[in-house]
Amino acid sequence: MTESESGRPHVPVLLDAILERVAPVRGVWLDGTMGAGGYTRGLLDAGADRVIGLDRDPLAHQMAREWADERVELVKGVFSEMDEVATDLDGVVLDLGVSSMQLDRPDRGFSFMRDGPLDMRMGDEGPTAADLVNNAPEGQLADILFRYGEERAARRIARAIVRRRATARFETTLDLAETVAANLPRPKPGQSHPATRSFQAIRIAVNDEFGELARGLSAAERALKPGGWLAVVSFHSVEDRAVKRFLAARSDAGGGGSRHAPEREARAPAFVTVGKAVAPSPEEVANNPRARSARLRLARRTDAPAGEVSRRALGLPDPVEGL
Numbered sequence: 033m034t035e036s037e038s039g040r041p042h043v044p045v046l047l048d049a050i051l052e053r054v055a056p057v058r059g060v061w062l063d064g065t066m067g068a069g070g071y072t073r074g075l076l077d078a079g080a081d082r083v084i085g086l087d088r089d090p091l092a093h094q095m096a097r098e099w100a101d102e103r104v105e106l107v108k109g110v111f112s113e114m115d116e117v118a119t120d121l122d123g124v125v126l127d128l129g130v131s132s133m134q135l136d137r138p139d140r141g142f143s144f145m146r147d148g149p150l151d152m153r154m155g156d157e158g159p160t161a162a163d164l165v166n167n168a169p170e171g172q173l174a175d176i177l178f179r180y181g182e183e184r185a186a187r188r189i190a191r192a193i194v195r196r197r198a199t200a201r202f203e204t205t206l207d208l209a210e211t212v213a214a215n216l217p218r219p220k221p222g223q224s225h226p227a228t229r230s231f232q233a234i235r236i237a238v239n240d241e242f243g244e245l246a247r248g249l250s251a252a253e254r255a256l257k258p259g260g261w262l263a264v265v266s267f268h269s270v271e272d273r274a275v276k277r278f279l280a281a282r283s284d285a286g287g288g289g290s291r292h293a294p295e296r297e298a299r300a301p302a303f304v305t306v307g308k309a310v311a312p313s314p315e316e317v318a319n320n321p322r323a324r325s326a327r328l329r330l331a332r333r334t335d336a337p338a339g340e341v342s343r344r345a346l347g348l349p350d351p352v353e354g355l
């Protein structure tokens with residue numbers, strides 16, 4: 033696959049920031065969001081013996097066959113199940129969201145600017161955005177738009193979608209984008225496209241992105257060896273907050289309690305957080321505007337037993353019923 037076929041190459045975000053902080057890189061790492069392989073290659077160049085390259089997207093695997101050597105073990109799957117693939121890992125990296133290749137290829141159906149089939153799946157399994165938009169009950173559509181896209185006009189847009197699909201199914205991205213835009217005020221100069229929030233919400237629902245994140249963080253906790261590194265790069269404040277809360281909860285020994293909160297059972301912390309959130313430098317943002325909202329959080333696994341944190345405790349929106 034050439035770059036022109038796969039879209040613009042994906043520029044890795046905050047990779048140097050990770051490598052600097054986890055040096056020296058040794059042993060076996062798992063890249064749970066391999067994409068174009070920027071992190072995987074970076075880890076190998078920095079000294080990792082082996083990297084398990086995991087991605088749900090067959091395109092990422094097709095591309096990897098061109099660059100991966102025998103130190104890379106390619107696994108097609110979701111990162112919420114990483115501990116079924118490997119345990120005793122020296123490090124796990126997650127670079128959340130969609131890749132530039134996915135966003136830039138109209139045939140993947142993520143873009144409201146360029147026409148393509150209404151798909152939006154990062155992988156090749158499960159219902160597409162068209163399945164959702166053409167079949168979900170109105171209330172479910174409204175909940176998706178409101179909870180995952182913070183779209184205040186969620187009910188109005190859901191009603192318009194249901195009215196429109198009664199006469200013709202939604203097949204393409206522009207078709208949906210136009211219906212959404214027709215039901216919102218015209219954007220002022222400099223404002224984002226009116227379908228931005230709706231497309232984000234539907235993409236999150238189609239790929240169960242919040243469920244993947246909540247389960248993926250716990251899966252990483254089970255998969256890491258004592259001393260192993262967890263590095264997570266997120267692009268949305270909701271996701272960064274979830275990572276922050278997860279690490280705060282899992283690096284807290286509990287116990288103590290206060291006048292207001294009953295005594296909690298003391299337990300050993302599963303992680304030690306390392307530093308605060310890291311933002312890209314102005315130079316990185318100038319070279320790669322996509323890096324603008326990225327935040328990196330890092331932690332090291334202890335030898336305490338793995339546990340769970342509820343999705344709600346991470347501050348992630350509740351799952352939409354029936355999805």
Ligand SMILES: C[S@@+](CC[C@H](N)C(=O)[O-])C[C@H]1O[C@@H](n2cnc3c(N)ncnc32)[C@H](O)[C@@H]1O
Nearest residue numbers: 044065067068069070071088089110111127244
């Ligand atoms: C932002 S890109 C990663 C780019 C990569 N770090 C690089 O340097 O090329 C995110 C990738 O993660 C994959 N992905 C997102 N969520 C996933 C999940 N839950 N399980 C497996 N892969 C996932 C997407 O398919 C996409 O290829």
